[in-house]
Amino acid sequence: MTMKTGMRVPEMQDMPVFLPHTAHWGVFSARMHNGLLEVRPHPGDPDPNHILDNFPTALRHRARIAQPMVRRGWLEHGPGPDGRRGRDEFVPLSWDAALDLLGAELARVRDAHGPGAVFGGSYGWSSAGRFHHAQSQVHRFLNTSLGGYVRSVNSYSSGASSVLLPHILGEYEDLTKGNVSWAQIEAHSDIVLAFGGMALKNSMVAGGSVSQHIERGAMARAHRRGCEFVLVGPLREDLPTEAGAEWLSTVPGTDTALMLALLHTLVLEGLQDQDFLDRCTVGWPVFAQYLLGETDGQPKNAAWAAPICGVAAEAIIALARRLAGRRALIVVAHSLQRAEHGEQPVWMAAVLAAALGQLGLPGGGYAYALGAIAYYGRRANAVPIPTLPQGRNTVRDFIPVARIADMLLHPGTAYRYNGQTRTYPDIKLVYWAGGNPFHHHQDLNRLRRAFAQVDTLVVHELGWTATARHADIVLPCTMSLEREDIGGSSHDPLLVPMHKLAEPFGQARDDYDIFAGLAERLGTQAAFTEGRTSQQWLRHMYRRTQTALADMGLPAPDYDAFWHSEGLTLPQSPDDGGQLRRFRADPVAHKLPTPSGKVEIVSATIAGFGDADCPAHPVWLEPTEPPSAATPLILVANQPATRLHSQLDFGGHSTASKQRGREVASMHPQDAAARGIGQGDIIRLFNPRGACLAAVRITDGVRAGVVQLPTGAWYDPEDPAEEMPMCVHGNPNVLTRDIGTSSLAQGCTGQLTVVQVERFTGNLPPIKAFDPP
Numbered sequence: 001m002t003m004k005t006g007m008r009v010p011e012m013q014d015m016p017v018f019l020p021h022t023a024h025w026g027v028f029s030a031r032m033h034n035g036l037l038e039v040r041p042h043p044g045d046p047d048p049n050h051i052l053d054n055f056p057t058a059l060r061h062r063a064r065i066a067q068p069m070v071r072r073g074w075l076e077h078g079p080g081p082d083g084r085r086g087r088d089e090f091v092p093l094s095w096d097a098a099l100d101l102l103g104a105e106l107a108r109v110r111d112a113h114g115p116g117a118v119f120g121g122s123y124g125w126s127s128a129g130r131f132h133h134a135q136s137q138v139h140r141f142l143n144t145s146l147g148g149y150v151r152s153v154n155s156y157s158s159g160a161s162s163v164l165l166p167h168i169l170g171e172y173e174d175l176t177k178g179n180v181s182w183a184q185i186e187a188h189s190d191i192v193l194a195f196g197g198m199a200l201k202n203s204m205v206a207g208g209s210v211s212q213h214i215e216r217g218a219m220a221r222a223h224r225r226g227c228e229f230v231l232v233g234p235l236r237e238d239l240p241t242e243a244g245a246e247w248l249s250t251v252p253g254t255d256t257a258l259m260l261a262l263l264h265t266l267v268l269e270g271l272q273d274q275d276f277l278d279r280c281t282v283g284w285p286v287f288a289q290y291l292l293g294e295t296d297g298q299p300k301n302a303a304w305a306a307p308i309c310g311v312a313a314e315a316i317i318a319l320a321r322r323l324a325g326r327r328a329l330i331v332v333a334h335s336l337q338r339a340e341h342g343e344q345p346v347w348m349a350a351v352l353a354a355a356l357g358q359l360g361l362p363g364g365g366y367a368y369a370l371g372a373i374a375y376y377g378r379r380a381n382a383v384p385i386p387t388l389p390q391g392r393n394t395v396r397d398f399i400p401v402a403r404i405a406d407m408l409l410h411p412g413t414a415y416r417y418n419g420q421t422r423t424y425p426d427i428k429l430v431y432w433a434g435g436n437p438f439h440h441h442q443d444l445n446r447l448r449r450a451f452a453q454v455d456t457l458v459v460h461e462l463g464w465t466a467t468a469r470h471a472d473i474v475l476p477c478t479m480s481l482e483r484e485d486i487g488g489s490s491h492d493p494l495l496v497p498m499h500k501l502a503e504p505f506g507q508a509r510d511d512y513d514i515f516a517g518l519a520e521r522l523g524t525q526a527a528f529t530e531g532r533t534s535q536q537w538l539r540h541m542y543r544r545t546q547t548a549l550a551d552m553g554l555p556a557p558d559y560d561a562f563w564h565s566e567g568l569t570l571p572q573s574p575d576d577g578g579q580l581r582r583f584r585a586d587p588v589a590h591k592l593p594t595p596s597g598k599v600e601i602v603s604a605t606i607a608g609f610g611d612a613d614c615p616a617h618p619v620w621l622e623p624t625e626p627p628s629a630a631t632p633l634i635l636v637a638n639q640p641a642t643r644l645h646s647q648l649d650f651g652g653h654s655t656a657s658k659q660r661g662r663e664v665a666s667m668h669p670q671d672a673a674a675r676g677i678g679q680g681d682i683i684r685l686f687n688p689r690g691a692c693l694a695a696v697r698i699t700d701g702v703r704a705g706v707v708q709l710p711t712g713a714w715y716d717p718e719d720p721a722e723e724m725p726m727c728v729h730g731n732p733n734v735l736t737r738d739i740g741t742s743s744l745a746q747g748c749t750g751q752l753t754v755v756q757v758e759r760f761t762g763n764l765p766p767i768k769a770f771d772p773p
């Protein structure tokens with residue numbers, strides 16, 4: 001795969017050799033040749049990722065930002081709440097003028113309100129590269145220059161599970177990253193039951209870097225050995241054909257009911273591992289009363305679950321029997337918990353795996369989120385990779401990350417989180433670098449109202465995302481191809497020298513240089529830069545890895561040797577099954593880090609919080625917004641295959657997958673026919689929160705009653721002056737609901753919502769998302 005088409009970069013000299021670089025979607029090398037960027041995947045990668053094809057076209061695309069810009073209303077009237085954000089004009093400024101203005105505004109907010117009025121959570125994946133990692137840069141800048149900021153905790157990825165799992169099973173990082181590996185599945189698993197699947201499109205990316213895409217090969221080899229893969233969910237493509245998967249098509253959002261029924265069947269037939277339950281768990285007797293219907297009169301049996309999940313009762317019973325007595329692995333995709341009551345399937349899967357007696361066995365038990373990202377199911381590096389120290393944040397206040405609009409709309413209001421009653425702070429200035437809330441957040445019309453509330457919104461971006469368009473001050477940053485860095489991830493053995501492959505676009509600067517310029521104006525330059533240039537930081541950060549290698553008695557090349565190599569292979573820790581393996585072997589000596597030291601089927605801690613939307617043990621809770629006559633379909637807004645989130649949506653691979661410029665939604669033939677919709681038509685998806693257009697693909701790979709539209713098409717409001725403009729490009733977050741998973745975790749619920757769909761018959765509005773404002 002060598003990509004040759006792209007935007008010409010005439011000012012760049014031809015390069016004699018390919019130089020290494022990396023992205024969240026894979027290690028590669030590239031060179032400039034005849035003014036074009038040529039990209040080659042890492043030769044050791046068995047299954048390279050086509051998302052690399054977005055680079056050549058993206059590099060000099062018109063969607064890039066060329067110059068610092070300030071919103072006219074902000075420039076003329078000063079900071080303050082303003083509903084014109086997102087539809088106002090921008091005025092180009094010189095770097096000096098822009099940094100002077102922003103430096104003064106930061107000083108004003110700091111002096112008048114304190115750093116507790118600055119929201120610097122700045123959630124987002126930004127780019128690979130450990131030094132120019134935008135979130136680390138913005139945090140370090142706000143800490144060293146303002147004394148801190150209101151931060152965010154948890155992630156859009158795992159909002160519910162990362163709060164729940166420590167209460168009931170163990171540390172999130174241990175359970176996801178040091179548990180069941182692909183190698184164990186290849187060698188040991190008899191049956192893998194994957195709720196939400198393990199789609200290859202997802203495991204093709206990993207935050208920071210990935211040098212080998214191993215998942216397709218691992219599933220193929222396991223399948224050839226005789227391992228059975230069963231996919232539970234609404235989309236057939238969520239497991240690859242190489243896994244030979246059986247597809248159990250289910251109604252989204254009903255997995256907890258299905259898991260309860262599987263367990264009910266096991267108990268009814270005496271197939272649960274009672275010894276494991278007695279030895280390693282707490283709360284089974286209480287939970288069993290709920291399961292058997294002794295507490296509420298409703299046994300959670302297969303007949304009960306069948307109509308909820310849309311699966312025949314006999315199929316549930318047969319599946320339960322197949323799990324018992326075999327090396328069974330339960331996998332739950334992140335997607336299941338990115339929904340209302342998302343804590344429940346994560347918890348219930350742990351109970352099911354415990355009842356099967358499989359926790360801690362090689363290739364068995366519970367692999368939460370395996371296959372969702374390429375750093376799960378792999379060995380950890382035995383040495384630390386370089387990181388940028390972020391300094392000290394003196395502000396104690398935080399929000400669960402997905403509560404941003406609530407915070408901005410309702411300062412001073414109380415909310416529940418992980419057993420606490422907390423209060424939203426009063427934010428005056430929001431600073432974003434390396435994330436795209438108009439990609440990641442839900443109910444975008446509400447988010448627009450929220451961003452209208454602040455005094456000032458600052459955004460560093462490489463492209464004109466909707467977030468940049470809603471900012472008051474837009475500072476153009478380089479993309480990773482335009483700077484030097486060190487690439488790596490804690491679960492990939494290759495540390496990559498990321499060479500500069502092109503000059504910065506227009507006047508774009510590195511985030512580091514932007515912050516250094518601001519720090520100079522705030523008199524905090526020494527604290528922020530510590531007197532180092534970017535180059536000197538790279539050398540400084542590399543030393544940590546070099547020293548750790550030397551301490552292990554391993555070859556520890558110096559920085560120059562590393563820089564001129566194709567990459568440094570790091571030692572890795574053994575694939576030893578981690579905490580669950582040790583616990584299983586000796587639950588007394590190796591207690592789990594839960595309050596009881598055991599698997600908590602009933603959690604006294606969570607019961608003590610007293611929140612009805614996340615009670616003492618896993619339960620089936622009805623959705624509060626079920627399908628209705630007005631919105632009969634369930635929308636699955638999952639991750640896109642042709643890009644990472646919204647990144648480089650204007651790149652060639654992403655745009656090639658669209659039709660008539662729109663993102664493609666998938667529908668079942670029955671649902672399409674009922675609405676007079678034909679293959680390739682443009683459809684309008686709508687609900688009371690908003691509407692968007694998409695092209696349609698009609699396929700029986702989607703369950704009837706479900707429509708799937710991936711995330712990541714840049715928000716493109718038809719008329720931004722309207723209160724609820726239609727997105728003409730296909731961003732599903734105009735439709736999703738901005739509520740927390742529950743009072744426990746307050747996680748993002750963007751995966752599922754209810755919608756209606758119709759054929760769009762109006763004049764097709766043009767796509768403007770990639771044209772500069």
Ligand SMILES: Nc1nc2c(c(=O)[nH]1)N[C@H]1C(S)=C(S)[C@@H](COP(=O)(O)OP(=O)(O)OC[C@H]3O[C@@H](n4cnc5c(=O)[nH]c(N)nc54)[C@H](O)[C@@H]3O)O[C@H]1N2
Pocket residue numbers: 123124125126127132134156157158338432433434435436437439440441460461462463465477478479480511637638639644645646647648711732733736750751
């Ligand atoms: N409906 C729905 N919504 C979802 C999800 C879902 O399943 N359904 N999934 C959620 C999940 S799991 C996640 S993780 C989030 C992802 O949300 P984000 O991480 O916010 O999405 P990205 O598109 O990766 O945003 C990164 C931004 O950083 C910019 N960038 C890249 N490099 C640099 C740099 O060097 N400097 C600066 N300053 N900027 C840079 C990119 O141009 C891009 O705009 O989305 C969430 N949203």
Ligand SMILES: Nc1nc2c(c(=O)[nH]1)N[C@H]1C(S)=C(S)[C@@H](COP(=O)(O)OP(=O)(O)OC[C@H]3O[C@@H](n4cnc5c(=O)[nH]c(N)nc54)[C@H](O)[C@@H]3O)O[C@H]1N2
Pocket residue numbers: 156157158195196197199201202203204205232233234235238250251252253254255333334335336338339372373636637638639640641642643644645751752
């Ligand atoms: N190509 C690509 N890969 C990515 C990303 C990307 O943007 N692009 N993002 C990365 C990130 S940040 C993350 S966090 C992970 C996310 O990992 P996930 O959240 O697991 O990924 P999704 O694709 O959103 O969802 C996986 C599948 O779950 C199914 N599903 C949805 N709801 C339900 C349900 O209620 N029950 C069942 N049984 N199935 C359901 C959907 O059919 C969907 O295709 O992906 C990572 N990988």
Ligand SMILES: [Mo]
Pocket residue numbers: 156157158
């Ligand atoms: Mo994520």
